Amino acid sequence: MTITPDNVVYLDLGPAKLNATIVFTWGVIALMVFFSWLVTRRLTSNTHMSRGQNLLEVLVDGMRNQIQEIAQHDPRPYLPFVGTLFLFIAISNILAIVPWYHPPTGSLSTTAALALCVFIAVPAYGIAQQGLGKYFVHYVRPTPLMLPFHVIGEVSRTLALAVRLFGNVMSGSMIVGILLALAPLFFPIIMNALGLLTGLVQAYIFAVLAMVYIASASRRRHAREGEESERQQSEGGT
C-alpha cells in the first residue's frame, strides 16, 4: 500500500522522477482546461446558454461572491489564484472515486507546493495592495518584539495548511484501503462517499484560509478578524 503517490514512479531520470503525483496533476489540469475550453469556445451573453456555461458561471460567480464576502473588496485580483486553488483541490479530490486514480492532493509534496504558493502570495498581494513599507511595518507592530512571533505565525500557518490537506486526503485513501481489507463490501463505498464530502470541504477550507491570509495581509484593519476566523476555520476543519 502506498501512502503517497510520490512513490509511484513512472519514469526515473535521476533527480527528476516522473511520479504519479505529477502525472495525475497533469491529467487534472488537462481535464480542467479541456472542459473550460470546450465550454468557453461557444460562450453566449444571451439569456439562453449551454449547461456547461451555466455550470461554470455558477462556479465562478459563487467563488467571486465568497471572495467578495471575505475580502470586503473587489474580488477580481484574487479570483484566479484562490479560485484555481479551490477548483484544483476539489477536482483532484472528487476524482478519487475513479479507480486507479491517485489524488495529487494526497501527496505532501503537492500540498506543500500549494501552501508555498499561498506563503508567497500573501506578502505578494499585501505588497501589491499597500506597498512594500506599509506591508512590512505590520511585522513590528505593536512592538518590534513581536517580529519573531509574526514570522513564526506565517510559517506555521503555511505548514498547517499543507499538512491539513495532505492528512485529510491521505487519511481518506488510507481508510478506504484499510476498510477494503476488513470489510470489502459496502463500507468502502460509504467511506468513499464520505471522502468526496471531506474532499470538497478541504478544498473549501484551503481556499478560504488562503483568501483570509491574503485579505488580512492586504488590509491591516481586518487582520484581527481574519486571524480569528482562521482559528475558527482550522479548529472546525481538522
Place this chain on the structure above:
Amino acid sequence: MQVDWFTVIAQIVNFLVLIALLKRFLYGPIIRAMDQREERIAERLRQAEEREQKAHEEARTYRERREELEEKQSQLLRDARGAAERERREMIEEARGELDELRSRWRDSLQREQQSFLSDMRAQAGREICTITRRIMRDLASEQLEAHILEVFLSRLGDIEQGERDPISHAAEEGAAVAVLTSFDLPDDLREKLEAAIRDEFSDAAAIQFQTSQDLICGIELRTEGRKLAWSVGEYLDALGESLARALAQETGEGNGD
C-alpha cells in the same frame, strides 16, 4: 513523511501553469460573458423603461385627446339640446299664435252668424207680432169700435198744436180738398159730427171728401196738400215694432259683450 522537493517544484510550476490556463480559458471568458449579459440586461431594462415611459406618454396623450373629444361631444350635445329647446318653444309660440288667431276668427264668424241670426229673428218676430196684431184689430173692427176711434180722433183734433193746425187751416181756406180716409164707411151721424168738428177746427170753407182705404187699420186719416193728420192702430203697431227691434238689438249687443 517525505517531501520530494523536485515534485514540490514541479507542482508549483504545474499550479502556476494551471492558474494561467484557467485565467485564459475559464475566468476571463466567463466573466466577460457575464458582464456582457449584465450589460445587455441593463440595456434591455433601460429600453423597456424608455418604451414604458413612451407608452405612458402616449396613453396620457390618448387619454387627454379622448377627454377633449368627450368634452366636445357633450358641448355639442348641450348646444343641440339648447337649440332644440329654443326651436320647440318657438314652435309652441307659433302654434299658440295660430290657434289664437283661429279662435278669434272662429269667434268673429260665430258672432257674425249669431248677429245675423238674431237680426233675422228680430225682424221676423217684429213682423209676426205686427201681423198678428193687425189681424186681431181687423177682426175686432166694428161700428162701436169705429165710434170710439172717431171719439179718439176728435179729441186729438181738439188737442192739435198751433204749428200743426195752421198749415191745414190755410190750405182749407184756400179751397183745397180735405180728404178724410177711413178704413170703413162712416155712418151719416158720425160723418156729420166729424165734418162739423173739422169745419170748427180748421175752416168753414173746407171741401171735405170721405174715402175708405184698406191700408188703414182701425184708424182715421186727414189729408190736405201734403199735410196729414192721422190716428190709427197701425201707428201704434209701427211704434211697437220699432221698440221691439230696439230691445232685441240691445239684448244681442249685451250677448256679444261677454
